Amino acid sequence: MKLVQTLDELWVLPRPGGSAFAHAQAMFLNVGVEWPRRTLSTNSVSLTHRLVARIRAVALVNRVTARGWSAPVRTIPLVEAGHRKIGLRRRRTSEPSPAAQAFAQIAARVQQRQMNHA
Structure with missing residues (x-):
């Protein structure tokens, strides 16, 4: 569409x-x-x-x-929708906090799942 x-x-x-x-x-x-x-x-x-x-x-x-959305909702790929990207940044001079490390691990798992379902 x-x-x-x-x-x-x-x-x-x-x-x-x-x-x-x-x-x-x-x-x-x-x-x-x-x-x-x-x-x-x-x-x-x-x-x-x-x-x-x-x-x-x-x-x-x-x-x-x-x-995660079910009927009566219907999904239709939109040619012009494009893609959004997210990224992680951190200071080179310090180690990431435990929360930042956990977020990076979760983001990597989500990315892997998306690649497997693409």
């Missing part, structure tokens, strides 16, 4: 100010498609799911999130 085909739908979009909103905004701008006319804004994945399921709204969600 192409983004331009969704403009008459009710969209659930992230609230302005965060990286998810910036990603959605960049997607529309990069494709040269106007921002949807009918929108609701939330950063809650749970609320997004309920809105998509109950009022047949449209939302951008990643593959990992979409795997």
Whole structure:
């Protein structure tokens, strides 16, 4: 499906100010498609799911999130969606804290799972 085909739908979009909103905004701008006319804004994945399921709204969600959503929600790959990347940075002059080490291990496991399901 192409983004331009969704403009008459009710969209659930992230609230302005965060990286998810910036990603959605960049997607529309990069494709040269106007921002949807009918929108609701939330950063809650749970609320997004309920809105998509109950009022047949449209939302951008990643593959990992979409795997947990069941009928009546239907996922459709969007050609222009692109990819978001995350990264870890640390100071060279110090060891990461135990929490940072744990986060890095969890992130590596999630990445491996995603690669296995791609």
